[in-house]
Amino acid sequence: MTKLSVNINKIATLRNARGGNIPDVLQMARDIESFGAEGITVHPRPDERHITYQDVLDLSPVLSTEFNIEGNPITKFVNLVLQVRPAQVTLVPDDEDAITSNAGWDTVKYKGFLKEVISGFKQNNIRCSIFVDPNPEMVKAAVETGTDRIELYTEAYAAAYAKGDKDAVKSYAECAGIAHDLGMEVNAGHDLSLENVGYFKKQLPYLEEVSIGHALISEALYLGMEKTIQKYLKLLK
Numbered sequence: 001m002t003k004l005s006v007n008i009n010k011i012a013t014l015r016n017a018r019g020g021n022i023p024d025v026l027q028m029a030r031d032i033e034s035f036g037a038e039g040i041t042v043h044p045r046p047d048e049r050h051i052t053y054q055d056v057l058d059l060s061p062v063l064s065t066e067f068n069i070e071g072n073p074i075t076k077f078v079n080l081v082l083q084v085r086p087a088q089v090t091l092v093p094d095d096e097d098a099i100t101s102n103a104g105w106d107t108v109k110y111k112g113f114l115k116e117v118i119s120g121f122k123q124n125n126i127r128c129s130i131f132v133d134p135n136p137e138m139v140k141a142a143v144e145t146g147t148d149r150i151e152l153y154t155e156a157y158a159a160a161y162a163k164g165d166k167d168a169v170k171s172y173a174e175c176a177g178i179a180h181d182l183g184m185e186v187n188a189g190h191d192l193s194l195e196n197v198g199y200f201k202k203q204l205p206y207l208e209e210v211s212i213g214h215a216l217i218s219e220a221l222y223l224g225m226e227k228t229i230q231k232y233l234k235l236l237k
């Protein structure tokens with residue numbers, strides 16, 4: 001079984017559109033957990049355009065499932081994660097002004113940096129994952145950073161699948177196998193949806209967790225949050 005961690009950034013985007021507290025991000029997170037999601041993911045960005053640093057602090061004590069905090073390990077982010085001590089931190093090499101995540105780590109070039117950051121988190125018993133493209137060279141170098149997991153960046157798979165190209169999953173399956181053989185667990189995320197996640201899960205030999213936000217929140221506008229989560233859980237069994 002693959003765990004579903006729901007990324008609630010887009011709920012905060014809606015709330016921030018008007019100020020105030022509608023929708024209530026904390027209540028939504030609790031409801032998402034009660035509908036069966038096994039984790040909550042947030043990706044606070046430096047401009048706090050959706051999830052704010054304060055949201056992360058407020059969410060931490062009320063969650064009952066795995067809390068996954070994603071982001072670029074700038075000092076402010078590292079301090080936040082060390083204060084909250086979530087179950088998992090996912091390191092993503094975002095530019096400050098990126099609309100959304102758009103690349104995985106160059107684990108060869110940034111090996112030393114990642115090693116140092118990951119060591120600090122692991123000393124605090126925080127599981128580490130790093131966002132990587134489905135590139136065998138990057139996956140092989142990832143193990144030397146000391147990370148527990150990799151998160152495969154699935155945007156390219158999702159785009160290809162939408163055009164009918166199912167073969168795009170092959171590089172992901174290969175990289176999941178390499179990661180497993182090297183002792184790392186495998187997560188995946190970005191642009192996964194009800195349409196494409198079932199095939200992805202079936203093709204990957206190892207897949208611990210997917211984090212899904214943009215499509216899931218959009219699908220919930222039509223189906224409702226509870227039904228949407230139930231559909232994902234069925235596909236991820």
Ligand SMILES: CC(=O)[C@@H](O)[C@H](O)COP(=O)(O)O
Pocket residue numbers: 007009010043045070092099100101131189190213
């Ligand atoms: C790492 C990743 O793929 C997700 O965190 C995604 O980038 C969501 O971030 P936004 O909600 O800011 O697009």
Ligand SMILES: NCC(=O)COP(=O)(O)O
Pocket residue numbers: 007041043070151188189190191192211212213214215216
């Ligand atoms: N790590 C990926 C994530 O949290 C959600 O990405 P998306 O579903 O919003 O593209």
